[in-house]
Amino acid sequence: MVRMLRPLTRAVTYKRWLHIVVAIVWPSLWLFVEEAWWTQVTAAVVLGLAGLVPVARVVEGFQARLLLTGPRQGAESPEIVTTPSLTWADRGRTVVWLETRLCLGWAVAHVSVQLPLLAVDLLTAGLGRGPAAGGFVPVEGTHWWYAALSPLPLVLLAVVVVWSGRLTTALAGRLLGPSRAERMAALEERTEQLLERTRIARELHDSIGHALTVAVVQAGAARAAGDPAFTDRALEAIEETGRAALEDLERVLGVLRESEKPASGRPTLADADRLLESARASGAKVDAEVTGPVETVPGPVSREGYRILQESLTNVLRHAGAVPVRVRVHVADGTVVLAVRNPLPAGVSGAGRGSGLRGIRERAALLGGRARTGPDAGDWQVHAELPLS
Template structure:
């Protein structure tokens, strides 16, 4: 019983009734002036013409959001949109909504007025008096049981108010909701946002992860060495790596703060020397060979190549420590090849484990390339091929 009565305690139940009643105000006033069928036909025609105006969907959308849902929905993916009609299909759905709202409003307002009048007639005739109201149903004669039936029309009027509100809300969702094209556009925008968030997370992982790894390795080596000169070099390396990481962090936070801000200042393979120097300062014996016109590699490929190299060197320092590392970078024949090899560490990361290796493969796949990571002839290898076109 409590569940059945709960809708009657919600304000949105009555704002939905108001939304339907408002649609019939001006046709009703017109009907009082000129009692003829043509007035109702004219009202329906005028509404149909109004629905063809693109801005009508904006007005109807705001009304429906406020009165039918009881809250303001943001975003183009909301159940009820507030954008102008962009296609004739949108205009057609708006016309259908206006006509449906008018017809449903007529029925609901008529019933919610006449049913209470019927309840009054039943009560007065049940008490031995004549009908007190002029309703659409005439109550004949006086019977005591009329008073017993008096609450029934009142209950029916409440049912009409509740269920007509649900029906109007459902119709609004279908007729004032986003079209298929708008849903696809919203989905594409959402996908772009998720991809951007994933890219930013990957950028932070690679940059901050590399800086922290270098700092931990350098600090541990300096403490173990006990050599003031080595400690100074280690602190300098930590300072330089930390400064670079802070620059990357500020850049990424700037993108987050200003969604329309273009992404700029990201490091490329032209800055690979600082990665190699950082790895060497951490104790790794890096043998690097760069061949081909690396400086002319397209920007997106060069930037992703830098991050792949950074993640590969970070994994070396994190899992293998100060070991010999072979780095080969070759640009030519329409392909950028990155090959990083080092002796197998004691604990071998399994395929697909860790976000770093997964990030390498995802970066390569997004550019149409391929990546292989894992043991190879006694070494751990990261072999990536990225198309330059």
């Protein structure tokens, strides 16, 4: 019983009833001027023509969101759109919505008036006074048991109010909801947002991870060396790497704070010397060779290539330490080839499943290229091929 009565305690039930009844307010005014059947036909025709106007869906959408949805959804309900109709199919659905709302409004409004009148007639007839309200449903005679039946019309009215509201809300989701094209556009936008978040996560992983790795390696080497001059160089390398990481962090946070702000200032392959010097300062013996017009590599390819190189050198410092590293960057024939090789640390085998290595492969795949990571002839290699187009 409590579950059945619960909808009657919710404000949204009565807001939905109001939404239904409001639909017939202006057609009802015509009845005071001319009480004829053609007035309602004219109202239906006017609504049909109004539904063909693109902005009609905006008005109906806002009204439906305000009165049909609960407080947890409200103006943010994704099932009811508030944008103009883009296609004739959207306009047709708006027309159907307006006509359905008009018909349902007449029916619910009529029942909402007649059922209370019927309850009053049953009660007065049961008390032996005869019908007093004079509703459309006649009550014959003055039987005592009419009084026992008088609550039934009110119960039926409650059922009509609750279920007509639910029906209207369901129809609004179908007729005022996003079309297939709009759903696809929203899905594409959501996908772009997820891809951007993934890219930002990779940026932070690569940049901050590289800075922390360099700091740890430099601090450990300085403590082991016990040489003031070496310690000064280590602190200088830590300072420079940390400053670069802070710049990357500030840039990423700026993009997050202003979602429409374009990302700028991201390092590219033209800045690869900074990575190589950082690795050398950490003790790695880097043999680097850069050939081809690196400065002409397109921005997205150059930026992702820089991150691949950064993650590769970070892995060398983190897992192998101060070892000889061979770095080759070659730009030719419409492709950027990145190759990083270092001696495989003792006790390390397998194809590597860390998030950094996975990020390297994913970066290459997103650009239409490919990347291989893992042991090769006693060395650990990262080999990536990125197309320029």
